[in-house]
Amino acid sequence: MSDVNPKTASVPALDGWFTLDCERPQLLGNRCAACGTVYFPKLKSGYCRNPDCDGEAFEETALSRTGTLWSYTNAAYQPPEPFAQVDKDAFKPFAIAAVELEAEKMIVLGPIVNGTGVEQLKVGMRMELALEPLADGKLTWKWKVAA
Template sequence: MIAGKQTVDDALFVETAEGPALLGSRCTDCAAYTFPRQGGCPRCTGSSMREVPLSRTGTLWSWTVQGFRPKTPYTGTEAYEPYGVAYVELPGQLIVEARLVQTDPQQLEIGMPVELTLTPFRDDESGRPVHTFAFVGVAA
């Protein structure tokens, strides 16, 4: 559980004083960041990686709206609703692919500031929501 919420995979997250953050890794040899965490560096092939919380804020690098239900093995909610998908640049770290809370193109602009949040993805067998990570636009 992260922030009191069931997630798709608790290994993707870490609690910080500011709230949940994505848990990545950083190569101690070349300083490359990865998400999700990895045991080896894709840049220098080193194996000296350490876990680090990634920035909770970033900028919208690119985006689209997923307007149709993805093919199997998609396991989202039964009642499909379009959702935003983006690349978010985490300053000084990396660009991560994530969902967006907003789906209205009028609310989305490349370069806008965004912040990490947890959003419902599907329900578990008991009908409780299971959350995934997403980004939401914030005031500059």
């Protein structure tokens, strides 16, 4: 696992978006009770966005932990809030991945774990969800190459 200390790192950067299980984290979405459409992040409105559905009830659902690398890029800029800001001189570029979730077949963006650069990535690779702290110590989800 990365630099996450499960005893001290328990504050999420975005509350309710993912579980805090450092060994097997999962993103949390919701599923329309009427048609089964899955959303991430969770819908805040009271109706399903599927144009063929009139559903208004949703159930929280844990999403796939694994998927396939669909695309990626190098982020050579400091991200905006809610990500923790660091001194401009201390900022280091990082990779961002678009991963197609295994069961849901939806694309979820997220940074790649520290220590993995774009030169180590290839479209089609198996990816797995991980947790890592931001500069302020709050946890966020990231993607890592699956073992």
